[in-house]
Amino acid sequence: MSSTSYIIPRLLNNTLRRIIPKELLCKKEKPGEEIAICLNVTRLNEYYQTISSIRNEKEKEPLFLFCEVYPKLCYEAQENRCSQFFKVVKHMTLRFQQATDEYTQIYLILHSYYSRESDLDLLKIIDYMNSMGLSLELIKDVRVNYIKKGEHTKLCKIESIDKNSLELKYDTHTEKIDLNYLRNNQQSQEKVILRINPTYRTSREFIEKYLCKDFDKHKELNADRNPEKYFKSLKNDLEILKSIIGEKIYLSGVYFSIGNFLKLES
Amino acid sequence: MRFFERFKIVDFKFNFKNGIATDAYRIVKLGPLSKTPLYKNATVGVDQYRLLLILYKEESKIEERVKQFIKDLKEGLVDKRIFLGFNQVLETNVEIEALPFKAYDPDIIFDTFNQHEYSNVAFPVIILPKVAKSQYDSIYYRTKAVFLAKDIPTQVVTIDLLEDLNNYKWSLLPLIVQIFVKMGGVPYALARRFISTENLADVAINILGFGLSYHPLQKERGVGFITVFDHNGVWNFMDSIALTMDKIDNITENVAKLIERSIEMILHRTTVKNQILIIHYSGKEISSREEEAIRNAITTAKYLNKFIAVNVLKIKDSDIVVGFEDSPHKDKSGKYTWYPPVGIVFSLKRDVYLMVTTGYFESGRGDIMSNIRRGLPSSKIIARHREMEIQDQSKSLLEDRDLLASVFAMCRLNYASMSNPLSKDPVTIRYSREIAWLTLRLEEHGTDLSKLAKIKNIMWFI
Numbered sequence: 136m137s138s139t140s141y142i143i144p145r146l147l148n149n150t151l152r153r154i155i156p157k158e159l160l161c162k163k164e165k166p167g168e169e170i171a172i173c174l175n176v177t178r179l180n181e182y183y184q185t186i187s188s189i190r191n192e193k194e195k196e197p198l199f200l201f202c203e204v205y206p207k208l209c210y211e212a213q214e215n216r217c218s219q220f221f222k223v224v225k226h227m228t229l230r231f232q233q234a235t236d237e238y239t240q241i242y243l244i245l246h247s248y249y250s251r252e253s254d255l256d257l258l259k260i261i262d263y264m265n266s267m268g269l270s271l272e273l274i275k276d277v278r279v280n281y282i283k284k285g286e287h288t289k290l291c292k293i294e295s296i297d298k299n300s301l302e303l304k305y306d307t308h309t310e311k312i313d314l315n316y317l318r319n320n321q322q323s324q325e326k327v328i329l330r331i332n333p334t335y336r337t338s339r340e341f342i343e344k345y346l347c348k349d350f351d352k353h354k355e356l357n358a359d360r361n362p363e364k365y366f367k368s369l370k371n372d373l374e375i376l377k378s379i380i381g382e383k384i385y386l387s388g389v390y391f392s393i394g395n396f397l398k399l400e401s
Numbered sequence: 402m403r404f405f406e407r408f409k410i411v412d413f414k415f416n417f418k419n420g421i422a423t424d425a426y427r428i429v430k431l432g433p434l435s436k437t438p439l440y441k442n443a444t445v446g447v448d449q450y451r452l453l454l455i456l457y458k459e460e461s462k463i464e465e466r467v468k469q470f471i472k473d474l475k476e477g478l479v480d481k482r483i484f485l486g487f488n489q490v491l492e493t494n495v496e497i498e499a500l501p502f503k504a505y506d507p508d509i510i511f512d513t514f515n516q517h518e519y520s521n522v523a524f525p526v527i528i529l530p531k532v533a534k535s536q537y538d539s540i541y542y543r544t545k546a547v548f549l550a551k552d553i554p555t556q557v558v559t560i561d562l563l564e565d566l567n568n569y570k571w572s573l574l575p576l577i578v579q580i581f582v583k584m585g586g587v588p589y590a591l592a593r594r595f596i597s598t599e600n601l602a603d604v605a606i607n608i609l610g611f612g613l614s615y616h617p618l619q620k621e622r623g624v625g626f627i628t629v630f631d632h633n634g635v636w637n638f639m640d641s642i643a644l645t646m647d648k649i650d651n652i653t654e655n656v657a658k659l660i661e662r663s664i665e666m667i668l669h670r671t672t673v674k675n676q677i678l679i680i681h682y683s684g685k686e687i688s689s690r691e692e693e694a695i696r697n698a699i700t701t702a703k704y705l706n707k708f709i710a711v712n713v714l715k716i717k718d719s720d721i722v723v724g725f726e727d728s729p730h731k732d733k734s735g736k737y738t739w740y741p742p743v744g745i746v747f748s749l750k751r752d753v754y755l756m757v758t759t760g761y762f763e764s765g766r767g768d769i770m771s772n773i774r775r776g777l778p779s780s781k782i783i784a785r786h787r788e789m790e791i792q793d794q795s796k797s798l799l800e801d802r803d804l805l806a807s808v809f810a811m812c813r814l815n816y817a818s819m820s821n822p823l824s825k826d827p828v829t830i831r832y833s834r835e836i837a838w839l840t841l842r843l844e845e846h847g848t849d850l851s852k853l854a855k856i857k858n859i860m861w862f863i
Contacts (some may be wrong), residue, residue: 234750246720358776361732362724362739365777 141233144241146386148231154380161226162252169230172379173252176202176209179225182375189374195367198225198249201356205349208251217347219254219263223356226250227372243393247365247372249356255342257329258318264345271296273345278335281305282328290332303329405754406802408744408809410762410822415813416592416633418492423765425819428578428588429485432492435587438858440637440670445585445855450524452496453487453580454517456510457528459501466563467528471497473573484573491581495524505529505540507547514548524556524584531559537617537838546842552853554583554861575819582816582860587635594632595810596803604709604798605673606632608807609663610829611682613644613656613691614837621647624840625656627663628829628860632807634814636860638666640851641840649694656698662851664704677798678708679807680789683830684717699789710792712785712804716830719782723747723757729769730761740771740778743823746805752785754805758812758825772821779825783808817863835862 151170161173174182176198183193193199202209207217227247234240257279264271274296281289281303291303291310303310312327320326331338333350342350373393383390414421417431437446453474457467474497477486488494502513514525525548532539541557548555556579562569578588594606608630616622626641642659645651667676682695705711724739732738741760749755757780759773773779785804792798811827818824824831839862840850850856 246722360777361775362722362728362741362777363737365722366724366739 143386144231144233147241147384147391150384150386151229151231151380154384156379159379168228170228172227172229172376173224173250174227174375175222175224182378186374186378189371192371195371197356197359197364197368198223205352207347208349208352217350220346221350222252223353224250224252227376229376241391245369245373245376247369249353251350251353253333255331255333257331258321260331260346261314269345271298274341276337277341278332278338279303279329280332282330284324284326404745405748406746406805407742408746408806410744410813411765413595413810413813414592415589417589421592424822425589425815426574428819429490429574433581433586433588434590436493438585439587439635445858447491447493447581447584447586450495450522450584452498452519452523453526454514454520454523455497455499455526455528456502456514457499458505459503463528463560463563467499470563471499474577478570478573483570487577490574490577491586507540507544510544511547511551524580525553526556526558526580528558528560528563531561534834542838542842546839546846549839549850549853549856549861550843550846550848552855554856554859556580556583571820575817578816578819579863582863585859588816590633590635591810591813595806596632596799597806598803601798603673604675604677605671606677606679607637607667608632608679608681608811608829610827611680611695612830612833612837613695614686614833615646616841617838621645622841624837625659626836626840627659628832628836629663629667630811630814630829634810634828637670638858639836640666640857641836642851643844649690652691652694653697653701656695657702660698660702661704664702664707668707676708678711679799679804680711680713681716681808681811681827681829682713683833684715685833696789705791708791710798711790712792712799713789714804714808715784715786716808716827717782719755719780721755721780722777723755723780728761730771740773743772744809749782752787752801754783754801756781756783756805756808758823762822772823781808816860832862
């Protein structure tokens with residue numbers, strides 16, 4: 136349903152943004168997502184323990200089994216390579232939307248999937264490579280996003296790299312960057328951020344080989360869901376959401392409660 | 402929420418040369434419907450081809466696989482139930498040969514083909530490395546464009562496919578059916594019109610797929626394109642037009658021109674007096690500004706009043722997940738999946754519907770099967786745009802059910818995969834990127850695709 140311009144859903148969405156604790160909001164907003172809550176396995180586990188209606192339903196949440204198989208992608212540990220760079224989380228997007236047909240209803244649009252939080256800052260990776268005694272040459276050809284405030288993000292290829300500097304290629308231009316300058320510049324307003332872009336083959340090969348072999352496994356979590364698994368966990372997601380935002384949302388003297396009509400008739 | 406309609410695959414049967422069947426695989430026994438387009442055009446047809454020319458890079462490690470490929474095309478696989486052979490399935494009489502080229506360079510590949518003494522009666526099948534379809538500058542699009550500019554359709558086969566023995570054997574039949582289509586043949590069509598009413602027996606229904614795409618690298622450039630099918634899903638023709646995307650008047654003017662051209666062509670190619678036009682357009686890349694331009698173009702296009710009715714449907718991907726607690730479908734381990742039936746339609750609000758396009762279905766023998774292996778089912782949102790419609794206000798010729806059936810029917814037409822009885826996208830909007838990118842690429846080389854006589858009349862883009 137197309138219209139999101141009605142006032143009450145907008146106010147409700149604004150209220151949601153205010154009442155959801157900041158630490159639960161996803162670090163990075165995806166295009167088109169109004170509000171997104173990201174829950175790691177530890178946090179998710181807390182909800183499953185504290186909410187009585189779902190306490191015995193952990194088998195309905197696929198992330199728990201996934202994290203038993205791939206703990207390195209879920210929990211932090213010093214000696215664990217993957218966890219320094221990646222964490223798989225449950226990603227819940229939500230918004231209120233009004234639909235007017237014969238009569239007006241406000242829907243809560245809730246959708247859940249699994250995503251990977253990545254921290255692929257190039258400086259951090261250089262430090263890691265150095266600490267492991269790996270040659271920086273191995274980062275050659277990897278694709279990085281060049282991010283600078285006020286400029287469009289540029290996709291660059293690392294043409295060459297050594298302990299002092301690196302050379303980036305963007306279209307037909309080449310730019311040399313001094314690594315010390317880059318490090319010292321991190322606190323400045325004009326800072327440049329270089330982040331590996333894992334979409335490209337050369338980047339993926341580098342990540343798989345030197346950072347985290349299983350970094351793409353969360354895709355299996357999404358691909359393995361069928362409607363039965365999806366709706367059984369979505370029912371619990373709704374309980375978790377209610378526990379986060381409260382049973383009722385107060386707006387200008389009116390309480391809005393969330394009903395559950397997650398059922399189809401055939 | 403109650404469902405509005407449930408279309409069943411078994412009610413949308415296919416017509417072959419020697420009979421009617423529910424699934425496309427029966428082409429093996431029933432033969433292709435026609436070796437020439439069913440709409441008048443004398444310049445294309447399967448019988449014009451005498452040779453399949455397999456072009457591959459010389460000295461490559463795949464020589465053995467190419468030899469095997471030719472043998473399989475000629476003789477079929479050992480298991481004839483999987484693949485019978487090119488001429489055997491398609492009732493053709495073409496020779497099959499291989500020809501090596503020196504480098505993965507589109508011009509070199511074309512020159513190699515062109516130098517063959519029978520290139521004028523040869524269909525090129527080109528072996529290329531696998532590349533992401535999302536790369537505009539890939540060898541795949543560049544090579545296809547060089548041949549298209551000379552009015553020659555091609556079939557690309559990836560090295561990966563030749564080397565993946567399991568996938569390969571199941572791909573041979575759909576592969577040759579795609580070649581047959583690109584030669585100008587009609588493998589099969591729907592056995593009857595998709596509408597249920599008998600009242601319109603003397604009326605022809607045309608389905609026009611319309612798309613608008615941006616150039617992937619130059620945002621000010623774009624292309625509008627149309628594909629036209631009839632009420633049996635039989636291919637008619639395609640056309641396209643270049644657009645200047647930063648000038649809204651240019652979009653309106655040119656889209657109107659494209660639609661006018663298409664209407665003239667539709668009317669020129671038929672003797673049926675009463676015609677209905679259903680427009681399917683995809684909202685994937687379209688902003689509200691462009692939508693407005695399309696709306697203006699459709700309502701201002703001349704000759705639309707030659708139709709007794711014009712209906713407009715906007716079709717877009719939906720992120721709504723549909724689950725059926727009572728679904729009979731089970732996964733490999735015997736657990737219920739809650740997959741919904743394919744073809745089920747819900748009414749979201751007036752004139753807006755949700756159609757499930759992947760889920761479970763019953764085979765002709767009553768087995769419960771699915772056209773999705775795993776993951777969540779996909780669905781389409783279909784919105785009827787009455788404000789753009791033209792029709793006699795006193796009577797509605799096509800009901801919503803008929804219009805939705807046009808979408809379901811077009812999902813049935815899937816020459817690229819024989820085993821999938823329903824594609825998640827209707828054929829009218831499925832090939833947007835392929836058509837747009839190749840049209841834009843040709844334009845860069847100074848070739849207007851709409852001027853190419855052969856290409857306009859075949860489904861070169863599948």
